[in-house]
Amino acid sequence: DVLTREFYEDERDALIPFRDSMKSGLNLHGNWTGPPCRNNLSRWVGIACTNSHITRLTLESINLTGTLPAGFLQNVTFLSKLSFQNNLLTGNLPSLTNLMYLESVFLSGNGFSGPIPLDYINLPKLTALELQDNEITGTIPSFDQNSLTTFNVSYNQLSGPIPDTKVLERFSVGSYDHNSGLCGRPLDIQCPVSPPPDPSKHKKKALKVGIVVLIAVATAIIPFSVILLLFCCHKKNQVKEAKKEEHSNEGIEKKAGWSTEDPGRTVDLEFFDKQKPVFDLDELLRASAEVLGKGSLGTTYKATMESGAIVAVKRFKEMNSLSKKEFVQQMQLIGNLKHPNIVEMTSFYYSKDEKLVIHEFIQDGSLFELLHESRGIGRIPLNWTTRVEMMKDVAKGLIFLHESLSSQKVPHGNLKSTNILINFSGETAHAKLTDFGYFPLLASQKSKLAIGKCPEIMDGKKPTHKSDVYCFGVLLLEVITRKVPGDNHEDLSDWVRGVVNTDWSMDIFDLEILAEKEGHEEMLKMAKLALECTDIVPERRPKMTQILIRLEEIYDPKISIEVG
Numbered sequence: 001d002v003l004t005r006e007f008y009e010d011e012r013d014a015l016i017p018f019r020d021s022m023k024s025g026l027n028l029h030g031n032w033t034g035p036p037c038r039n040n041l042s043r044w045v046g047i048a049c050t051n052s053h054i055t056r057l058t059l060e061s062i063n064l065t066g067t068l069p070a071g072f073l074q075n076v077t078f079l080s081k082l083s084f085q086n087n088l089l090t091g092n093l094p095s096l097t098n099l100m101y102l103e104s105v106f107l108s109g110n111g112f113s114g115p116i117p118l119d120y121i122n123l124p125k126l127t128a129l130e131l132q133d134n135e136i137t138g139t140i141p142s143f144d145q146n147s148l149t150t151f152n153v154s155y156n157q158l159s160g161p162i163p164d165t166k167v168l169e170r171f172s173v174g175s176y177d178h179n180s181g182l183c184g185r186p187l188d189i190q191c192p193v194s195p196p197p198d199p200s201k202h203k204k205k206a207l208k209v210g211i212v213v214l215i216a217v218a219t220a221i222i223p224f225s226v227i228l229l230l231f232c233c234h235k236k237n238q239v240k241e242a243k244k245e246e247h248s249n250e251g252i253e254k255k256a257g258w259s260t261e262d263p264g265r266t267v268d269l270e271f272f273d274k275q276k277p278v279f280d281l282d283e284l285l286r287a288s289a290e291v292l293g294k295g296s297l298g299t300t301y302k303a304t305m306e307s308g309a310i311v312a313v314k315r316f317k318e319m320n321s322l323s324k325k326e327f328v329q330q331m332q333l334i335g336n337l338k339h340p341n342i343v344e345m346t347s348f349y350y351s352k353d354e355k356l357v358i359h360e361f362i363q364d365g366s367l368f369e370l371l372h373e374s375r376g377i378g379r380i381p382l383n384w385t386t387r388v389e390m391m392k393d394v395a396k397g398l399i400f401l402h403e404s405l406s407s408q409k410v411p412h413g414n415l416k417s418t419n420i421l422i423n424f425s426g427e428t429a430h431a432k433l434t435d436f437g438y439f440p441l442l443a444s445q446k447s448k449l450a451i452g453k454c455p456e457i458m459d460g461k462k463p464t465h466k467s468d469v470y471c472f473g474v475l476l477l478e479v480i481t482r483k484v485p486g487d488n489h490e491d492l493s494d495w496v497r498g499v500v501n502t503d504w505s506m507d508i509f510d511l512e513i514l515a516e517k518e519g520h521e522e523m524l525k526m527a528k529l530a531l532e533c534t535d536i537v538p539e540r541r542p543k544m545t546q547i548l549i550r551l552e553e554i555y556d557p558k559i560s561i562e563v564g
């Protein structure tokens with residue numbers, strides 16, 4: 001009817017300037033076509049609908065780059081969740097006026113600058129606001145929505161007193177620390193006794209405080225390490241530069257500059273294979289670094305050393321309260337796991353402010369990149385055989401983690417396509433798992449970082465073998481449909497179930513594999529297996545060993561060759 005049509009058109013039209021002005025790892029332009037919502041299902045990636053209205057917009061960790069078009073959300077009236085976390089967005093934070101149903105706003109891990117818009121304090125239903133790890137300046141507005149239970153503005157450049165509203169008092173130091181000039185409770189920084197009335201004087205005072213802090217910091221550390229000083233002053237800039245460099249694809253080389261606060265170099269990298277350390281900490285510090293991507297746990301860099309050796313360095317964020325013992329124990333457990341389908345951890349580094357993990361560098365990128373990026377000319381098509389073989393490798397890696405004694409039966413806990421890395425030798429692709437076993441580190445310091453997205457984990461439970469199986473099912477779906485799972489993995493499996501229940505057809509499969517003459521029967525079997533893995537009841541999901549047998553039954557290259 002006319003009314004519904006108008007609503008949907010308003011919402012769609014509001015998002016078109018956004019679609020057309022942003023760059024990302026996803027092909028938004030190709031995907032966001034037609035109506036965004038139909039029968040409560042969304043055909044647009046990153047969008048969820050209720051009653052034919054857009055209610056969630058979630059585009060996380062997809063290298064979304066650009067400045068948000070002004071007022072682009074104004075007509076998305078029924079929005080309840082907005083998440084652009086862990087992207088490369090710059091410019092001002094979006095205006096959120098009129099969004100009366102908005103509950104969660106996750107914009108952390110970008111390069112947003114400018115102040116927090118005042119309209120945020122008028123969002124009547126706001127329960128979660130996460131703005132940490134940006135370049136936001138100005139003061140914190142006086143939030144007083146009682147509904148607010150999650151709030152984080154740490155790692156920005158905010159200044160001035162933290163307003164002492166009942167609501168903002170609820171949050172601890174972690175919500176506010178690592179800002180250039182914030183003061184007041186709960187931070188351990190007292191505000192000047194009477195705030196100066198004249199804004200220009202205020203500026204001078206802030207400057208003075210800044211200079212004092214700078215001198216104090218500089219005097220304390222100059223004798224120790226020039227690298228640390230550079231790191232303190234330029235950390236943000238480096239990340240920003242690296243982000244820019246990554247996306248302009250020019251001049252990506254720069255010094256790594258990880259901080260090591262060990263003046264006498266008494267601590268060095270811990271190597272697993274002590275027989276053949278190929279570089280030392282000094283060499284790693286001198287390496288040039290290129291950002292490979294930002295994840296929920298930190299940023300990963302490709303580091304090229306003067307010797308020409310290349311490694312992948314993962315630099316953890318928000319782990320400052322983690323003790324050396326906990327970190328070292330877990331790294332030793334993970335790092336000693338060796339298997340052809342596991343990315344090898346070569347060494348790690350711990351200091352109070354810096355935690356690094358160094359892995360072998362896997363040159364052909366992640367499964368995510370192979371499936372969803374470098375589309376068009378230059379995209380390597382992934383044929384059916386390659387896809388099944390890669391999933392068998394993933395299953396073998398998981399079986400090793402779940403079953404072998406040496407692994408002490410570690411659940412992966414963070415299984416997704418960016419954590420599956422691929423090496424091609426000729427036509428054959430080998431898949432390896434990475435980024436597993438970090439959950440205990442997060443749990444021990446009650447980190448709010450969420451990894452793993454199966455339903456139990458989203459409910460706050462620990463990852464298990466069964467939650468890995470769920471994620472494996474989502475991966476199977478991703479591989480056969482070449483669609484990106486949404487913010488909530490259920491979205492994709494619900495969607496596939498929807499297709500199965502109504503008009504079971506080949507529609508769901510990626511055209512690239514459908515175009516192959518053989519294998520359609522196998523694709524259907526694979527979809528069925530994926531549905532079993534994503535069963536909502538964990539006990540009903542198959543074990544990884546059974547899954548591998550099923551995959552081998554579904555596709556045996558020798559038999560296929562004979563038949564073909």
Ligand SMILES: Nc1ncnc2c1ncn2[C@@H]1O[C@H](COP(=O)(O)OP(=O)(O)OP(=O)(O)O)[C@@H](O)[C@H]1O
Pocket residue numbers: 061292293294295296297298299300312314343359360361362363365366414418419421434435451
């Ligand atoms: N050893 C490696 N060799 C090559 N590329 C890697 C390596 N490790 C990670 N990457 C790539 O670096 C990028 C960022 O990885 P990172 O682990 O920081 O984030 P993520 O996997 O997106 O999220 P999460 O932190 O939740 O695991 C990913 O695209 C990943 O494929």
